[in-house]
Amino acid sequence: MMISRRGLIANLGTLVLGNLPRQAMAGGSVALRFGLTPVLLTSDLDLLDHLGAYLQSASGRPVQLVTRRTYQEITTLLVSGQLDGAWICGYPFVQYRSQLELLAVPIWRAKPLYQSYLISDLSRNVTTIDQLAGDVHAFSDPDSNSGFLVTAAELARKGTKPDRFFRQIIFTYGHRNVVRAVASGLAASGSVDGYVYDVLSEVEPSLTGATRIVRKSDWFGFPPIACPASAVGSESTESLRRALLTMHQDEKGRAVLQALRLDSFAAEPPSLFDPIAANMALVRGLG
Amino acid sequence: MSPAGPLNRVPITIKVPVLVAVLMIAVGVVASERVLSGLASSQVRQIKGLTNAYLDGLTSSLIEPVLRGDPWEIFDVLDQARQLDAAVRPVETVVTDAAGLVLAGSNPRHAAIGSLLPREFPAGQEHQSKVLVREEASQAFVDRRLVVEGRTIGTLHAEFDISALLAERRNVFWTLLSTNAALTLVFVVLGWFAVFRMVQPMKVLADHLERSKSGAVRPIPAELLPSPDTEAGRLFRRFNSMAGAVGENVALAARLSDEERLASLGRLASGMAHEINNPLGGLFNAIDTLKKHGDKSLVRAQSLSLIERGLFGIREVVQAALATYRAKDAGRALAVSDFADVRLLLGPEIRRRHQDLDWSIMSEDIPELPGNPIRQAALNLLLNASAASGEGGRIRFAVRYEKPVLSVDVEDSGPGMSPEGITILTGSESYAIMRDGKGLGLWMVRRLVDDLSGRIEVSRSALGGAQIRLRIDGARGIEQSDAA
Numbered sequence: 085m086m087i088s089r090r091g092l093i094a095n096l097g098t099l100v101l102g103n104l105p106r107q108a109m110a111g112g113s114v115a116l117r118f119g120l121t122p123v124l125l126t127s128d129l130d131l132l133d134h135l136g137a138y139l140q141s142a143s144g145r146p147v148q149l150v151t152r153r154t155y156q157e158i159t160t161l162l163v164s165g166q167l168d169g170a171w172i173c174g175y176p177f178v179q180y181r182s183q184l185e186l187l188a189v190p191i192w193r194a195k196p197l198y199q200s201y202l203i204s205d206l207s208r209n210v211t212t213i214d215q216l217a218g219d220v221h222a223f224s225d226p227d228s229n230s231g232f233l234v235t236a237a238e239l240a241r242k243g244t245k246p247d248r249f250f251r252q253i254i255f256t257y258g259h260r261n262v263v264r265a266v267a268s269g270l271a272a273s274g275s276v277d278g279y280v281y282d283v284l285s286e287v288e289p290s291l292t293g294a295t296r297i298v299r300k301s302d303w304f305g306f307p308p309i310a311c312p313a314s315a316v317g318s319e320s321t322e323s324l325r326r327a328l329l330t331m332h333q334d335e336k337g338r339a340v341l342q343a344l345r346l347d348s349f350a351a352e353p354p355s356l357f358d359p360i361a362a363n364m365a366l367v368r369g370l371g
Numbered sequence: 372m373s374p375a376g377p378l379n380r381v382p383i384t385i386k387v388p389v390l391v392a393v394l395m396i397a398v399g400v401v402a403s404e405r406v407l408s409g410l411a412s413s414q415v416r417q418i419k420g421l422t423n424a425y426l427d428g429l430t431s432s433l434i435e436p437v438l439r440g441d442p443w444e445i446f447d448v449l450d451q452a453r454q455l456d457a458a459v460r461p462v463e464t465v466v467t468d469a470a471g472l473v474l475a476g477s478n479p480r481h482a483a484i485g486s487l488l489p490r491e492f493p494a495g496q497e498h499q500s501k502v503l504v505r506e507e508a509s510q511a512f513v514d515r516r517l518v519v520e521g522r523t524i525g526t527l528h529a530e531f532d533i534s535a536l537l538a539e540r541r542n543v544f545w546t547l548l549s550t551n552a553a554l555t556l557v558f559v560v561l562g563w564f565a566v567f568r569m570v571q572p573m574k575v576l577a578d579h580l581e582r583s584k585s586g587a588v589r590p591i592p593a594e595l596l597p598s599p600d601t602e603a604g605r606l607f608r609r610f611n612s613m614a615g616a617v618g619e620n621v622a623l624a625a626r627l628s629d630e631e632r633l634a635s636l637g638r639l640a641s642g643m644a645h646e647i648n649n650p651l652g653g654l655f656n657a658i659d660t661l662k663k664h665g666d667k668s669l670v671r672a673q674s675l676s677l678i679e680r681g682l683f684g685i686r687e688v689v690q691a692a693l694a695t696y697r698a699k700d701a702g703r704a705l706a707v708s709d710f711a712d713v714r715l716l717l718g719p720e721i722r723r724r725h726q727d728l729d730w731s732i733m734s735e736d737i738p739e740l741p742g743n744p745i746r747q748a749a750l751n752l753l754l755n756a757s758a759a760s761g762e763g764g765r766i767r768f769a770v771r772y773e774k775p776v777l778s779v780d781v782e783d784s785g786p787g788m789s790p791e792g793i794t795i796l797t798g799s800e801s802y803a804i805m806r807d808g809k810g811l812g813l814w815m816v817r818r819l820v821d822d823l824s825g826r827i828e829v830s831r832s833a834l835g836g837a838q839i840r841l842r843i844d845g846a847r848g849i850e851q852s853d854a855a
Contacts, residue, residue, distance in 0.1 A: 220484050222443070252484060256443040269480035270446045 115146040116320055119158045119170030121307075131343050138336040142327035145320075153257050155227035162312060168320040169311045175229035177310055178361040181354070184310040187321065188328040188349035189356065191306075192279055196352050198306045199278035200230035202298040203266050210273075210298050213238055221250040222262045222271035229360050230277040231259055234301045237363035240370045260284060260291075267294035279306070283345050305356035309349070382577075387570050388563040395562055399555040403547050410543055414536050418511050419502045422531055425461065426515040428452070429527060433466060437474060437517050437525045442484050445475035453477050462510070464529045465492065466517075474525060492528045509534035572603035576610060588614040624814060631811045647688055650681030657681070690715060705742040707732060710770060713750045720757045727765045734772040738845025744819040745779070745843070751812040752781040752839055759785030765834050775846040785836035788829050796827045796839065816841075 118139060120132070132149055140147040150167060152158045159176040161167045163183045177184055189196040204210050204219075213235070223246070224231025232246075239249050246253050254271060256262050259280035265271040278300060285292045309328055311321045331337030332348035341348060429452050436444035449464045465476035467488055476482030482489050493503050493512050503512040511531040516523045579591055590611040597604040657674040664670040710732055721728050749768070756766045760783040767782040788796075795813045820827055825843035832838035 220442075252442075254441070254443045254484075256447075261443065261447070264450075265443060265446070268446070268450070269478070270442060270475060270484065271479075 114320075115148040116140075116143055116324060117148045117150055117167045117169075118324065119150045119152070119161055119167040119172075121152070121155050121158045121170070121172055128343075131340070134336070134340045134343060138331065138334065138340050139324070139327050141336060142330065142334060143323040145323065155225045159227065162310065165312045165314060167312075168315065168318075169309055169324045171307060171309050173225075173227065173229050173307045174305045174357045174360045175233050175364065176227050177308055177354075178357050178364055179227070181361070183313050185313045185316045186352065186354055187309045187311050187325045189306055189308045189352040190344075191347040191350050192345070194347060195303070196306050196350060196356060197303040198230065199303055200234035200301040201276050201278045201281050202235065202273060202301075203263065203276055203281065203295045204273040204298050205266060205269065206294050206296045208272070208296070213299065216273045216298065217249055218251045219272035220252045220254065220270070221246065222265035222274035223253055223255050224259050224262050224276065225255060225257055228259075228277070229304055229307075229363075230301070231262060231275050233360065233363050233367065234304070235275040236367045238301075240366045243370075245370060263291055263295060267291055273298065277307075279345075286345070302359065304359055305352070308352070308357070382574070388566045391562040391566050392559040395555050395558045399551040403551050406547055407540070407544055410540055414540060415502070415504060418504065418531070418533055418536065422502055422511060422513045422529065425452075426513060426527060426529060429464070429529075430515055430517060433527060434517055434519060434524075437466060437468070438519065440468070440474065442475040446477070446479065449475065449477040460532045460535070462530045462532045464527065465489070466525055466527050468525045469523055471526075488528060492530065504533065506533075506537060509537055572597060572607065576606065579610065579614075583614075583617075588617045590614040624811075624818075627811055628815050631815070647685050650684040654678055654681040687715065687718070703742045705737055705740045705745050707735060707737055709742045709746040710749065710768075713746055713753060714768075716750055717753050717757065720754065721766070724757060724761065725763050726757060726760055727763075729765070729767040731767075731769045733770060736772055738772060738775065738777050740777065740823065740843060740845055744823060745777075745841075748816045748819045748841060749779055749781070751816050752779075752841075755812050756781050756783035756785065756836070756839075759783050759836060761785065764836075767832070767834060772845070775844055777841075777843045777845050779841040779843075780838065781840075782832035782834050782838045783836040784832075784834040787831065787835075788837035788839070792837075793829050796829055 116139065118136075132151075136147050136149050150158070150161065150170075152161070155173055155176055158167075158170050159172055159180060162170040162172065163180050169187050172184075177186070192198060202213055202216065204216065210216060221235075223235070226232055236246050239246055242249075254265065256265050256274075259277040262271075262274040262276040263281065263284055266274040274295075281292060281297070309324075311324070315321045327337075328349040329351060332341055429448065432448045432452075433445060436448065445466050449466070453461050453464065461477070463476060463478050463481060465482045465488060466474045468474050471488060473482045473484055473486050473488060475484060493514075501513075505511070509532060511533045513529050513531070515527045515529075517525045517527060575591060575595055579589060582589060591607050591614075596607050596611075599605060599608060654677070657677040660670060661674045665674075714728075714730060717728070720726075753766065753768060757764075760766055765784040767780070769778075769780040771778045771780075792810055792813050795810050796817050817827065820841055820843065823843050825841055828840040828842065830838045830840070
């Protein structure tokens, strides 16, 4: 079943975007606070509406979706317990490993994995990262795995750092913005989430059409949904986990998954993110 | 009077409507120029207003990212703002840092990060709300400094596409041109028609005045008379009154002329009687002598001779009378004998005043001209000269024919021609009216010569009095002269 816009608008009365702290909603229930990072296509308000509506219906509680411009802002809110759960990136998860627990990991194309892409202008004939030396390079976020760490780690293996290897690096705080920066010519190359790039190729081919993929990285754990370690087992956390893990069994949930081009959410072990942790260690080791 | 230029010769019925048309066109052109000039100024103000408003909106959004040196944020602001405005479309916006290097531009491929400002932008000019318009390229450029706490942290450069405004101006220009042209054409036609109607009475008047040059002044017919309430109506009626007065004058002059002719005839008859009476006494004496002494051959011969001379004298007088009557045959051509008749007619006056007449006909070849008017004119001038010269005066008469002009000169030893007399003969007023009936003979001469399209010259004679010369073009012939 498709989610109707009218139904969503009816639910908007209980859906509040980005208002903290926790608000008591009508009927005395306490709102579930769910954070979103730019790993998602956050510009798609319809998608946010669908997701909020589904979580609200699945958890039986009002849902408060919280969005912020940077990963760091959402991670800070999550770690400090101001959110019940958040869709973060694998890199912040391993950075704050001791303070966070996994709730669920998205399954994309049957795997809980994704890649980082190096992209450049379509007109350039480049196939390796070495050919990008001296570029103006667009990253998504300094706390993004695919949009920064993967490329930084690759350079670290070569004994260099992004700000030395590239002429100038710019942070666009959004994977879609990385594609816009490269497509417009503002940046000569960029590091972008492979999942976002592929979805964009499908929904906005004119944007990605001006770019080319220079190389695809190894597979890494897909950006997970995490909760504060201190909140594990709480009613809020558990209701959120259930809502996520059963999303593919629900009609509204499937509509959301379809919009996100995901199969489902699954429980995965934290070790899924060990390669990211290794990269982080590598980059930190370089100083 | 200065000679009329080609323009002055154009009739007023053409000149005035053409002038109106030219004025209409001039007004159309000036009005169009003013409107377009006003539109251009208004558009420049509009461009300034729109671009300044656009830049004002951008400036506040750009301060923070420029302070942070964040190319993406700057690009994002410029990129999204580009899609907002419709009145003036920004073609390209570029933000440079304090050193003049590009921080980010809406078209990074043209203005790359860290490069110098592209050459298309007016270099080194911070217009500060002044808009640089390049109409030939449909571009407008404007700069805006980004200032924080009195310090310039960068400059926003913008290029706008003003082709829509210019197209609007072109559109207005053509609309104005076509509308004005159409209106001007309509007004020209209407103006032409209206003015033509207005000046039409002038044409009627001018035509009648023109016609009066070749004859009597004829009044304007009643059917052509406009209403008396109108200016033209009053003018026409005044003209008709004047024409009537002139006609009466001419009629009066003709009547006076006839009376003078009758008076002349009377004088002639009296002279003739006198001339016949003189020899009659001698004749009767001779007859008495013949009766008494007719048997003596010497006496008889002397008496017959006396009778013969007396009869010759009477025949001369009778011939003169006949010559006067011959004047009635109007269509007859001039002949040398006409001048002999004049001399004959003049004879009694000359003799009576014991005057000396110098008579010379210098050509046997006489042009074919109407005889009567020339003879009449010559006689009048001679009678006038005889009267002016007085007792024992001298008169000279000469006829010359130098093809094609026939000259008739009459000189006298009198006191000379009075100014009034000269005016009657040579004045521009063809039919000067005599106030007291004097100068009627001269007036007749003038009319006769005018009818022959001849010319009269008055000068001082070597004899001491006036010299009057008639010059008549012999090429005109009898028919033309009569027709005239």
